[in-house]
Amino acid sequence: MRRRRLGAELRRLRETAGLTGDQVIERVGWASASKLSRLENGRSRPGLGDVLDLLELYAVDGAERDDLMAIAREAGDTRAWLRSYPAMTQRQRAYAELEAGCADISEYAPVIVPGLLQTPEYARVRIVSAQPLTEARPPDHHEIDHPETEVAARLARQSLLSRGDDPPRYVAVLEESALTGRSGPPEVLRAQLQHLRRVAALPNVTLRVLPPCAVVAEWYLPETAFSIYRFAEPEDPSAVAIEALSADMVLTDEAVLARYTQVFDWLCAAARSPDESLEWITEAAWRKDSDSILEAPPRDRSPMPPRQQRRHPRTDGPEGHK
Structure with missing residues (x-):
């Protein structure tokens, strides 16, 4: 949600500045044309340097700049937060991220x-009962398959x-x-x-x-x-x-x-x-x-x-x- 909020603010600032996405990419010198799109849609973790580049281009300073940089730090700092949880599947992580704030x-x-x-026993029944549905996943699919690991993550x-x-x-x-x-x-x-x-x-x-x-x-x-x-x-x-x-x-x-x-x-x-x-x-x-x-x-x-x-x-x- 922090990433989405930051992305919406960056999109608003770009539109207020009267710039297209291509113009922004050219002026800040980014190699990837999709980088700005991912930031504005909240689909990627923001780098502080990238956000600073955009704020300078949009001439944002003072309290607004400080507020947006604080949001960018919170949106990008997921490693410390994840350390408080056991390993979890991507679906569990998505719910944990929503619930946390x-x-x-x-x-x-x-x-x-x-x-x-859920109790640990109830969670275990739910996880084990669904395992036959996950056996046909592609070999490069990375998920946490051990039931006890998923149970621990749910309890966390x-x-x-x-x-x-x-x-x-x-x-x-x-x-x-x-x-x-x-x-x-x-x-x-x-x-x-x-x-x-x-x-x-x-x-x-x-x-x-x-x-x-x-x-x-x-x-x-x-x-x-x-x-x-x-x-x-x-x-x-x-x-x-x-x-x-x-x-x-x-x-x-x-x-x-x-x-x-x-x-x-x-x-x-x-x-x-x-x-x-x-x-x-x-x-x-x-x-x-x-x-x-x-x-x-x-x-x-x-x-x-x-x-x-x-x-x-x-x-x-x-x-x-x-």
Whole structure:
């Protein structure tokens, strides 16, 4: 996000100066015509010397120059940050980079508990179950294949929820189907539910469980899992990550972000309140019968729609009570 913000600022300065990309490349003496494009689109790590060359060409000085150089340093300094994490796949690294600077994270999980909430055992099941799909990758494909390495990386990412220095506000809507017997062995799911109870106790975390009978808005059905990231710096672009089987999309278009924000608000309104969700998770976690461990509590079997069952003005709505 820092790279994208820097790129947007550099593009704005170039356009204000009335210069084309080719003119900039010629005047700063860069050999590659794509170098400027990669910088302006946030696709490459910025070199401080390159950014200085551009700022001098655009006649930027004073406080604006200092601010942009600070952003460039933050955007380029990834080595120290990565040392705090075990080795991870490129997809995990992309999520870790998004999560690290967030002020707010909102996630919708229709079938899988989000990575920031997974226990080691649950994460291991998810990673091992997907391994047959990765066996046919090309020989030059460099990924971290050892499950324990990936599990360790996922757990390292989770530390941001409980960090002492201003952790992000985290809200997740979990479908009941993400907590059913199809997800893993009963003992793994029981431990996962107990872990969700502990995480929900954090003051910056809000969990909502969406019943299978809940009506979302006017019968709207979300098609995929997604995560919304907002950052402390207002100028840093917010982003939505959309999960797919082999790759994820990260989008920063404001119109797209607004649509996913609306969908998330609908999901929050249709789901159980945070208190009711915690009660459901607690009851499910302590069921003795493994065959029915994750059935909905008896009170949810009434024909009354979930929205009519609850009347808690203090907790209704996307913000929750935490």
